Amino acid sequence: MPEGDKKMAEGLQSVILTMQIVEHVARTGKGVGVTSLATALGTSKSRIHRHLQTLVQQGYVFQHEDSERYEIGHQLVSLGQAVLDNSGLVGASRDSLLALRDRIGRSAVASQLTPEGMLVIATVRGPSPIEIGVRVGSLLSFNGSAQGKVAAAFSSEAFQQRVLTGELTAYTEHTITDPEQLAAEFAEIRARGWATAPNQAALGLNTLASPILDASGAACGTVGIVDLAQSLDAEPDPEHIAAVLDTARRISVLMGHSGALPFG
Amino acid sequence: MPEGDKKMAEGLQSVILTMQIVEHVARTGKGVGVTSLATALGTSKSRIHRHLQTLVQQGYVFQHEDSERYEIGHQLVSLGQAVLDNSGLVGASRDSLLALRDRIGRSAVASQLTPEGMLVIATVRGPSPIEIGVRVGSLLSFNGSAQGKVAAAFSSEAFQQRVLTGELTAYTEHTITDPEQLAAEFAEIRARGWATAPNQAALGLNTLASPILDASGAACGTVGIVDLAQSLDAEPDPEHIAAVLDTARRISVLMGHSGALPFG
DNA sequence: AACATAGTTTCGATCAGCGGGACAAGGTGG
DNA sequence: CCACCTTGTCCCGCTGATCGAAACTATGTT
Secondary structure, three states, X not given: OOOOOOOOOOOOHHHHHHHHHHHHHHHOOOOEOHHHHHHHHOOOHHHHHHHHHHHHHHOOEEEOOOXXXXXXXXXXXXXXXXXXXXXXXXXXHHHHHHHHHHHHOOEEEEEEEEOOEEEEEEEEOOOOOOOOOOOOOOEEOOOOOHXXXXXXXXXXXXXXXXXXXXXXXXXXXXXXXXXXHHHHHHHHHHHHOOEEOOOOOOOOEEEEEEEEEOOOOOEEEEEEEEEEOOOOOOOOOHHHHHHHHHHHHHHHHHOOOOOOOOOO | OOOOOOOOOOOOHHHHHHHHHHHHHHHOOOOEOHHHHHHHHOOOHHHHHHHHHHHHHHOOEEEOOOOOOEEEOHHHHHHHHHHHHOOHHHHHHHHXXXXXXXXXXXXXXXXXXXXXXXXXXXXXXXXXXXXXXXXOOOEEOOOOOHHHHHHHHOOOHHHHHHHHHOOOXXXXXXXXXXXXXXXXXXXXXXXXXXXXXXXXOOOOEEEEEEEEEOOOOOEEEEEEEEEEOXXXXXXXXXXXXXXXXXXXXXXXXXXOOOOOOOOO
């Protein structure tokens, strides 16, 4: 061991390997073999085999009965779903999301506030043949997404400070990385109730988002529409803004908010 | 050790514990503490703590910064979603499912064939205020669900034999557990292209399902509608049957099937 | 028939990870 | 304000769960 720290500082190896295996098997659509996993993760066949056997036994991985390849089991899906389920947001937003999509014909997306970022919890694909949108499970930053900015703008002062003083990663050259500029935009967003982020999360894309407020009046999530930057301006169509604001208010009510908007 | 097998036959303990922790944290909507986890899983605080630390470090679990409770991280959602994503079915069926729901006003559901059963991969809630339906991630049996029966009926002879000779669990008193009776129903289903399962998976519920066929002509999944047994007969409304068959055919085409139905 | 490549199993050595207990930080109530 | 809980976190020496390497089996290929 060349540069080993005397203590263990990297975490429990079996845990890491377990999750690496699960991740690998899950991402690789079709069956994976012991050997390819072993080389991919840089460890021995027998180790992988034992871990896989245990995962099979626990139902997280499934082994094709021809005694060949390993595939991901259904428990993983169920697990991921459980996370979404016990966020009341996903249930409250599903129907409104559909209505929003139908009303203005764009991909609609709902996200939930987490301390690490905005977690995309539900999406509805737009009518466009091209697939535009965000994946469920993605995490959007507070400085580089309309969702993040709008949620931060409607969170506590302390939270905003944490965002502003934290690291502001640039995802594109249009991402806001200057704390002052971001603070100014927060104020603006708070006043009008919506945010956009043209080319800020990814070049060519834009999102229009509004906050979902809970009983305490703080943001707990966002709803919005996603489209190509060329079709969705930094100052979007007033009709679109109205539709998003309206949807946000409706979901907010379901989440226990009074419905009285603290803006425009 | 009372009845210990001399060797390890139970699988790697750290793997088991890891998944138990993840499961526990995921199912418990809100934050869990080290101590409660330790008692719930019957092990020591330090062990749980180390495992949790590693999971945090890997991003699967998130620790509230007040240095208090542990919650599930976003990676899990992303992982479960990945499983769904690399089944082309979920993408192909989403829109058709909505159309089906809108056409006949019932909860619509799509499932995918797996060797263990039918995995529910997409659902659309009906307009009814009561929530009727199946959860994404659920696994439906081959003998006790319309989805399972229809998929088996449109699978290979060998597959059907495996189902018929396997264990036929009774979920209700109406579940078919007699192999001969089940074989007869398979034949019938294959001839007409749809199946129902009134009160067979759960008392009070019924499902009408049709097969999604792939390029090879074998079933790779199902679409269908779910409703109360009293609203959905064993011999459903011809209009509903037509709608479901139609939807199934459309999705089948997206999956590479010719569209020429091998039945009615 | 020899070879190649897959998954599985065995076995003894070893170090990763365990238990138990100390420690710090809040919270509570007397 | 101070004992007294109850948290989560950290430390350390012992040990058995887990590892690597190699043998074994089964299939497919040359």
